[in-house]
Every structure is written in structure tokens, then in C-alpha cells.
Amino acid sequence: MHLTIFSNIFRAKLVALLFLLCSPLVWAAQGNAENIQYPSMIMGLLGGLALFLYGMDKMSNALKSAAGSRLKTLLAKLTTNRVAGVLTGAGITATIQSSSVTTVLLIGFISAGLMSLAQATGVIMGANIGTTVTAQIVAFKITKAAYVMVAAGFLTQFIAKADQTKHYGNMLFGLGLIFLGMNVMSDAMSPLRDYQPFIDAMATMDNPLLAILLAALFTALVQSSSATTGIVIVLAGQGFISLESGIALAMGANIGTCVTALLAAIGKSREAKQTASIHVLFNIIGVMIWLPLISLLSDWSVALSPAYPQLTGVDRLGAELPRQIANANTLFNVLNTLVMLPFAGGFVWLAKKIVPRSKKPLSSEKPIITPKYLAKELLMTPDIAMDQAQLEIGRIGRRVCNMMNTLPPLTSKLASQPQRDAAIAALKQIDEIENQVDALHGHILFYLGRLRKEPLSHAQSQRQMALISMTDQLESIADLITNTLIPIMEKSLNADITISNKMRTTLDAMQEKVTHALLDCVNAIRRGDNKRAKQVLHAKRELNALLDKVLAHQAERLVEDDANRLQLFSIEMEWTESLKRVYTVTKRIAKLHLREKEA
Structure with missing residues (x-):
């Protein structure tokens, strides 16, 4: 009772x-x-x-x-x-x-x-x-x-x-x-x-x-x-x-x-x-x-x-x-x-x-982000409570997408000063967004945990676990961006390396493809769109083709007589592998969404 x-x-x-x-x-x-x-x-x-x-x-x-x-x-x-x-x-x-x-x-x-x-x-x-x-x-x-x-x-x-x-x-x-x-x-x-x-x-x-x-x-x-x-x-x-x-x-x-x-x-x-x-x-x-x-x-x-x-x-x-x-x-x-x-x-x-529109606070500090859809009054209606939790997960997803959109292309110390300044500013902005993701992640897990106290059917229990997993996976992508991609970018900004135009084109295409797949995945969750979720899975072939191009170009560059070729090789491969990991987690979320819809 x-x-x-x-x-x-x-x-x-x-x-x-x-x-x-x-x-x-x-x-x-x-x-x-x-x-x-x-x-x-x-x-x-x-x-x-x-x-x-x-x-x-x-x-x-x-x-x-x-x-x-x-x-x-x-x-x-x-x-x-x-x-x-x-x-x-x-x-x-x-x-x-x-x-x-x-x-x-x-x-x-x-x-x-x-x-x-x-x-x-x-x-x-x-x-x-x-x-x-x-x-x-x-x-x-x-x-x-x-x-x-x-x-x-x-x-x-x-x-x-x-x-x-x-x-x-x-x-x-x-x-x-x-x-x-x-x-x-x-x-x-x-x-x-x-x-x-x-x-x-x-x-x-x-x-x-x-x-x-x-x-x-x-x-x-x-x-x-x-x-x-x-x-x-x-x-x-x-x-x-x-x-x-x-x-x-x-x-x-x-x-x-x-x-x-x-x-x-x-x-x-x-x-x-x-x-x-x-x-x-x-x-x-x-x-x-x-x-x-x-x-x-x-x-x-x-x-x-x-x-x-x-x-x-x-x-x-x-x-x-x-x-x-x-x-x-x-x-x-x-x-x-x-x-x-x-x-x-x-x-x-x-x-x-x-209840008029409140005046904006004089303080320049941004207020701590709060949940928008997680109403405790709905916990006794599990299906509706989980729908609301899914909307809140969509808010996390939008912020993770913003982190990927804000992530600049791989930039080195030898790039122009405006490019380097823009990259540094973007990295700071990503850190701020990641704090919001962490806060919402905690709120959603707490809400879904409280929902577990209600009597759930087998289907509801399965959906609740899927939503928890989706929330965790999205937070994992945010962690990958801040703990892996950003450090690689910072290393690149301090390195005397030159990224070739051919490699830059391939890396930029790969980053854009991963970002687009993540956006499709988040929209699939927010709108219940199975078609977008399947598009995420179909992106694997194109990403593998881009990865093959990166590897082929790396093989060519390794034979060049350049003192920094090994450092360049390391940074480019770390960047590529990290983008690939972001896509792998994105694909996992898309599969969870499709499994939830089929249940």
C-alpha cells in the first residue's frame, strides 16, 4: 500500500x-x-x-x-x-x-x-x-x-x-x-x-x-x-x-x-x-x-x-x-x-x-538548471510519469547535441590566432553545458528511482530500465566529450603539428556525421520517431568508410620525413577513436529506443 x-x-x-x-x-x-x-x-x-x-x-x-x-x-x-x-x-x-x-x-x-x-x-x-x-x-x-x-x-x-x-x-x-x-x-x-x-x-x-x-x-x-x-x-x-x-x-x-x-x-x-x-x-x-x-x-x-x-x-x-x-x-x-x-x-x-512575468535577476550568474517535466504528482501514473521523464531526457539530449555542435574542428598551435581563440572559447562553453547535463542526469535518475516504488507491470519495468539506461548513455557521451575530446583538443592546441587539408576534410566529415547521428538519436527519443533511430544505425557504413580514409592517409603520412609525424599520428588517431566511441554509444541509445517501442 x-x-x-x-x-x-x-x-x-x-x-x-x-x-x-x-x-x-x-x-x-x-x-x-x-x-x-x-x-x-x-x-x-x-x-x-x-x-x-x-x-x-x-x-x-x-x-x-x-x-x-x-x-x-x-x-x-x-x-x-x-x-x-x-x-x-x-x-x-x-x-x-x-x-x-x-x-x-x-x-x-x-x-x-x-x-x-x-x-x-x-x-x-x-x-x-x-x-x-x-x-x-x-x-x-x-x-x-x-x-x-x-x-x-x-x-x-x-x-x-x-x-x-x-x-x-x-x-x-x-x-x-x-x-x-x-x-x-x-x-x-x-x-x-x-x-x-x-x-x-x-x-x-x-x-x-x-x-x-x-x-x-x-x-x-x-x-x-x-x-x-x-x-x-x-x-x-x-x-x-x-x-x-x-x-x-x-x-x-x-x-x-x-x-x-x-x-x-x-x-x-x-x-x-x-x-x-x-x-x-x-x-x-x-x-x-x-x-x-x-x-x-x-x-x-x-x-x-x-x-x-x-x-x-x-x-x-x-x-x-x-x-x-x-x-x-x-x-x-x-x-x-x-x-x-x-x-x-x-x-x-x-x-x-x-502571476506576471518576473523581472530578470540583476545578478549575471545563471540559475541552476531545474527539471521541467518531472512532476511528483504523476508518479502514481507510471506510464505518464515515464512519458514526462522521456521529455526530460530529451532536454539532456539537446544539451549533449549542443556540446557536439560547439566542439570545434581539431585545431593546432600553428593555426591562426582567431581559430585558436574560438576553439578555447568553445571548450569553456562546453564545460558549462556539461554541468547542466550532470544536474539533469541526477534529477532524472532520482525521479525514475522513486517511480520504482510504485507497482509496475513487466512492460513498465522494462521501459523504466530502458529510460535509466538512455539517461546514463547520454551522460556518458557528455563525459566522452569533456574527458576525452576536449583533452585531445587541448593537447593539439599546444602541439607544433600541421594537419593536412585532406585529413582535415575527412576528420571534419567524420565529426559532422557523428554529430548528425547524435541529433537524429535525440530527436528519435523526443518525438518517438523510429525512422530517425534507424538512420542512426545506418550511419555506421558511412562512418566506417571515413575511418578507412583516415587510416589510409595516416599510412601515407608515416613515411614522410617529419619530426612530429608520430605526435600528429597519435593526436589524429585519438580524435578519430573518440568520435567513433561517441557514435557507438549513440547507436546503443538508438537500439534501446527501438527495443522500447517494439515492447
Whole structure:
């Protein structure tokens, strides 16, 4: 069981206990409590809550694993069409039941320049609609099937061999735990139906502002608006709250869930903070619009929901209210989106005003490079986390390519002064880039190492190891440049040798070919382009032909009567062999990429 699950359940228990202390237990001293066993009631409530939240976590993780990288692919294909953004955001969030994961994905795409802030606004609005799916499922109250779901789900994931089938088993298992937790909570709270002090305490929920505040605080701590709405539906099923109170509590859950986005944006880029601020603005403005119209929402949800006139009193409330609250919650978020979608540009403008472009620091020192795509919130979605890690590996690759592009042709002491000065400046620049490569290399390995703590399928485990190997190989190329090619260049700059025009042409062609192969390899990783990866492998024949030319020319030069011919031979061969080693590692990375794609 993940540490995050323990953390969420603990927070939920703590908040539930505080809720009990601050409201229902206050009334314990106000009336006759002889018929209520508080210890067993509290244990039942907390135990049911733990089962409910763990079931949600289990179902959400299974959904994310089953959906895999298709979620990211779907987001990547978004156009500037806002309606398409809303539908995509709703679909993805309904699938993974985590608007925070959707928001983090958006931040990554915006930072990469693959999506505009205006585009992301539609997805954020759609994400709010997607989170209402759990409430709709819970409102059906198919609690009698809870044990069957738990048993069938456990059996499926226990005996299944295919990873996808195991994910579906976990989804069913988690859904069963959700309904089982609802059962336990309902049974624990049923004695309170006739307990007047509790009924009076719950009547305070008729104050919409208080209900919104309590739900927002609870959701902020539990970090799941779906969990809050589910618990509200459980209370409604017992007839403890009115429809208007349930709607207000659901509104508060929408505000509380913004805390997750704000936490995710701390220490991140300006775009990340702007995305989080759009999420907050959308939810708060939506609540402000509909708060005076709760009675209208109530009437609409009643009209859309089934009625049970054959029942009376609390039994009728328990049968009708859950569906009415779930429908009101969905209606609230859908109408919010319809009303505010035309003003998406205004949200973007306001977000940019709230989080403006920061002024450049006066210091001339360059800031330490930081990861751009490695969001810890995505670690529980391994496929997407590895996609993000691959984007970060692309950043390392671009810097290694810059090192090769910056590497000057082999230059000697006898070259012109401008050539020597340019070579020395280029070597210093390469050292600076290599420091960035080392920093990113450490961040990626740490991220992929943390990913190993999550339950990975065989295919995911193989991909994770391939990404680690790619990262290491790219860092090895950077080391080859700084620890081998640069020292050879420095030796050449201090040597009284003359490189012939014929040899220079061949060496320059070989260096250009290796650099181009490295660029193809990095682009293959960044774009998932198998064709470029195969081009890297096909470059071997041309490089071997160039190497043969070098060897032939060396054989000719060795017979010349030149005192420095052996030193020249040594430097040129070391340079050639080092370029060949760079290509060998590049080819290894290309093969890893092709193997990963074929898996």
C-alpha cells in the first residue's frame, strides 16, 4: 500500500474525528444518549471512511494504469478548439478521477510549448465535470453488490495473468470497497436518525456559507473533492441533510480541490502558477454565481431525478436525495462551464495579471538548471510519469547535441590566432553545458528511482530500465566529450603539428556525421520517431568508410620525413577513436529506443 494512501486515510480520519468533536459530539451532552454507543459508532464511521477512501484510491490507480499513456496522447492531440478541450478534460478526469493529475499534465504541455494557456483553460473547466462521475456512481447506491464486487475484483486481479485484466480487477475491487465503506458508515450513523441533538446540529448546515466552508476545509485536507461529495451523499442517504445543504457542501468541495493545484504549482514555473490560478478563479467565481441560485439548482435537480412517492419521511429522503445531490453537482459544473467558457480569454488575461512575468535577476550568474517535466504528482501514473521523464531526457539530449555542435574542428598551435581563440572559447562553453547535463542526469535518475516504488507491470519495468539506461548513455557521451575530446583538443592546441587539408576534410566529415547521428538519436527519443533511430544505425557504413580514409592517409603520412609525424599520428588517431566511441554509444541509445517501442 502506497505511502500516499496511508497519508490520505490518516488525514481523512483526523478530519472526520475533528468534525465529530466540533459538531455531533457537542450534542452528546445535550440529551439522552442512553441508546447510542459512541465508541462503536465512531469506530464504524472512521472504519467505513477508511474503506471508502482506500477504495477510491484503489479504483483511481487502476483506472490510471489501465488508461496508461493514451491519456497523454489524447491531451497532446488537442487543438485550439475550446469545446474539444472541455470534452477532453472531462473524459480524462472521469477516467483517472484526479483533476490534479490532469492539471499537472497541462502544466507540462504548456511549459513545453505544446499547448497554450487558453487551450488549457477549456481542459480545466472540463476536468471539473469529470470529477462528478464518482458522485454519480456512488448515488446509485448499489451497496448490496459491494461484497460481490470486492470478491470478484480480488479474484480477477489474483488469477489474471495479463496486466490489463489485473487493472480491471483492481477497478472492480476498489468500487466494491467504496460501496462497502458506504454501508459501514450508514450502519454506524443509523442510530442518529432519531437523536434530536444530532438533527439540530446538522440543521446548522442549512447555512450555505458554513456548509461551503466546512466542505472546502475537508476537501483541502483530504485532497479529493470526489471523496467529500461521496460522504455528503452518504449523509443524504440517511436523511441527515437537506438538498440545499448538500448542494452547498458540493460547492465547497469544488473550492477545496483547488488546494491541490496550488500545492502542485509551488516552486514551479510561471505557467504552472497561472494554470493553478485559472483553476482557483473558475471554481470560486462559479460558486459566487450560483450561491444565490441554490434553490434554482435544487428545483432543476429534483426535476431531473427519480421520485419515490410511495415512500415517506426519512425513507423517501434517503432514496431521493443522493441522486438529487449528484445531479445538482453535475449540473452545477456543466452550467459553470457553459457560462464561463466564452470568457476563457478573460481568465487567461486575469491569470497573467495575478502571476506576471518576473523581472530578470540583476545578478549575471545563471540559475541552476531545474527539471521541467518531472512532476511528483504523476508518479502514481507510471506510464505518464515515464512519458514526462522521456521529455526530460530529451532536454539532456539537446544539451549533449549542443556540446557536439560547439566542439570545434581539431585545431593546432600553428593555426591562426582567431581559430585558436574560438576553439578555447568553445571548450569553456562546453564545460558549462556539461554541468547542466550532470544536474539533469541526477534529477532524472532520482525521479525514475522513486517511480520504482510504485507497482509496475513487466512492460513498465522494462521501459523504466530502458529510460535509466538512455539517461546514463547520454551522460556518458557528455563525459566522452569533456574527458576525452576536449583533452585531445587541448593537447593539439599546444602541439607544433600541421594537419593536412585532406585529413582535415575527412576528420571534419567524420565529426559532422557523428554529430548528425547524435541529433537524429535525440530527436528519435523526443518525438518517438523510429525512422530517425534507424538512420542512426545506418550511419555506421558511412562512418566506417571515413575511418578507412583516415587510416589510409595516416599510412601515407608515416613515411614522410617529419619530426612530429608520430605526435600528429597519435593526436589524429585519438580524435578519430573518440568520435567513433561517441557514435557507438549513440547507436546503443538508438537500439534501446527501438527495443522500447517494439515492447
